[in-house]
Amino acid sequence: MSTNSRFTIAIHVLTLLARSRAEPVTSEYIAASVNTNPVVIRRALAGLRAARLVSSQGGNGGGWRLAGDPEDLTLRAVYRAVAKDEALFGLHSRPPNPNCPVGRHIQDALASPFAAASRAMEDELDHTTVADVLRAVHARAG
Amino acid sequence: MSTNSRFTIAIHVLTLLARSRAEPVTSEYIAASVNTNPVVIRRALAGLRAARLVSSQGGNGGGWRLAGDPEDLTLRAVYRAVAKDEALFGLHSRPPNPNCPVGRHIQDALASPFAAASRAMEDELDHTTVADVLRAVHARAG
DNA sequence: CGACTTGTAACTATAATGGTTACGGATGGA
DNA sequence: TCCATCCGTAACCATTATAGTTACAAGTCG
Numbered sequence: 180m181s182t183n184s185r186f187t188i189a190i191h192v193l194t195l196l197a198r199s200r201a202e203p204v205t206s207e208y209i210a211a212s213v214n215t216n217p218v219v220i221r222r223a224l225a226g227l228r229a230a231r232l233v234s235s236q237g238g239n240g241g242g243w244r245l246a247g248d249p250e251d252l253t254l255r256a257v258y259r260a261v262a263k264d265e266a267l268f269g270l271h272s273r274p275p276n277p278n279c280p281v282g283r284h285i286q287d288a289l290a291s292p293f294a295a296a297s298r299a300m301e302d303e304l305d306h307t308t309v310a311d312v313l314r315a316v317h318a319r320a321g
Numbered sequence: 322m323s324t325n326s327r328f329t330i331a332i333h334v335l336t337l338l339a340r341s342r343a344e345p346v347t348s349e350y351i352a353a354s355v356n357t358n359p360v361v362i363r364r365a366l367a368g369l370r371a372a373r374l375v376s377s378q379g380g381n382g383g384g385w386r387l388a389g390d391p392e393d394l395t396l397r398a399v400y401r402a403v404a405k406d407e408a409l410f411g412l413h414s415r416p417p418n419p420n421c422p423v424g425r426h427i428q429d430a431l432a433s434p435f436a437a438a439s440r441a442m443e444d445e446l447d448h449t450t451v452a453d454v455l456r457a458v459h460a461r462a463g
Numbered sequence: 464c465g466a467c468t469t470g471t472a473a474c475t476a477t478a479a480t481g482g483t484t485a486c487g488g489a490t491g492g493a
Numbered sequence: 494t495c496c497a498t499c500c501g502t503a504a505c506c507a508t509t510a511t512a513g514t515t516a517c518a519a520g521t522c523g
Contacts, residue, residue, distance in 0.1 A: 183411050184411045184412060184413050184414050184512090185511090186410050186411075187411065187412050187413060187427075187431065188413065190427070190431060191413070191417065191423065191424070194423050194427060195423050198423065203468095205467090205468065206468080206469075207468085211418055211421070212417060212418050212423055212424040213413065213417055213418070214413070214416060214417050214424065215512080215513075216512080216513055216514060217468095217469095218513080218514075218515090219511095219512060219513065219514095221468095221469065221471085222470095222471090222512090224469095225470080225471090235468090235470090236468085236469080236521080237468050237470080237521060238466095238467065238469075238520055239465095239466060239521060239523070240467080240468085240521080240522065240523085241467075241468050241520090241522090242468075242469085243469090254434060267442075268329060269325050269326045269328075269329065270326060270329050271326050271330065271333075271355065271356070272480080273481095274356060275333065275355055275356050276353055276354050276355070279353070279354040280462040281336050281337050281354055281455075281458050282354040282355065282356070283462070284457070284458045284462055285329075285332070285336060285454070285458060286329075287457075287461055288336075288454050288457035288458045288461065289329065289332060289454065292396060292445075292448075292449040292453075295445050296396075296442045296443075296445040297442070299441040299442055299444065300409075300439070300441055300442040300445075302441065303434075303437050303438040303441035303442075304434070304438050306437070311434075312427075312431065312434075313423075315426075315429075315430035316423050316426045316427060316430045319425075319430065320426055325479080326480090326481090345499095347498090347499065348499080357481080358482055358483060358484095359499095359500095360481095360482080360483075360501095360502085361481060361482065361483095363501070363502085364481090364501095366500095367500095367501080367502090377499095377501090378490080378500080379489050379490060379500040379501080380491060380497095380498065380499060380500075381489095381491045381492065381496095381497065381498045382490080382492085382499085383489090383490065383491090383498075383499050383500065384499075414511080414512070415512095464523105465523095466522095466523095467520105467521080468521080469518105470518085470519080470520095471517090471518085472517090473514100473515085474513105474515085474516105475512100475513080476512090476513080477511085477512085478510085478511085478512105479508100479510080479511100480508085480509080480510095481506105481508085481509105482507080482508100483504100483506080483507105484506105485502100485503085485504085487500105487501085487502090488499100488500085488501080489498100489499085489500080489501100490497105490499080490500095491496100491498090492495100492497090492498105493494100493496085
């Protein structure tokens, strides 16, 4: 449904930060792990900082740190920071025909089932934390 | 998460077909309700026909019909027809660095929570049928 | 002072999405 | 048979999202 990797990248980066505890990590180091450009990382992290999930420090010895305990950082919180106000399912790109009964009311009729589906997904994301992801990575790393 | 209206369009069209029962509906009529071009509708319905949700009939008096009972057509089935194999959350656009423990295992570590979230969403979509949507539209149309 | 790092603008490439025109082919009634 | 109708699909274009890259200003710390 999406050609978009923002959510995955965000979790990847936060997992790296969780692994290094309070030690700041540079965008260059992160970019090497994600296999992309440091600017892409800074852009992604700017959004997470706006959501108070991470903090940054410029200059020598600077970098990025988790703002809180990874045990308390759920994938739902990460999802909301990345998705912002964007709905899970997009509506019509142009408004449907208001002279057709279906066109006039379809968006209202879909609001409830769409919201329920989105809520169910987020509730499930609430069951996993960044700390859980880090443990899963460590388990596979042996 | 998606700039994509395929799912909404599909439900909209199927609701129109459910309303007209066995009477075939032309792509031109559907396009007028959706407020788009008939070719866009034909493209969308071609996918739904491949999933056996609708059937089409060319020539005079032709058009599109639901293949089954709208009471049995859940939004989950519509979602799967529209999303095909595409995952709800995209992974990295370029493979992460295999020399980093996190980069090497992050995708595997995310497989389980991502699948659970997608399943939770689909389970919720299973609770609503196209017939339900049509009733919701009728209720609002007064 | 100087090495380092973030912040951000600017530009480019690629791909997805959707809108449009055009036309071939099938259907069914007059 | 003829013809209006309607699907099937190719082709092309515009718009937008994404992300990759270079460049440079500004802040930080030893």
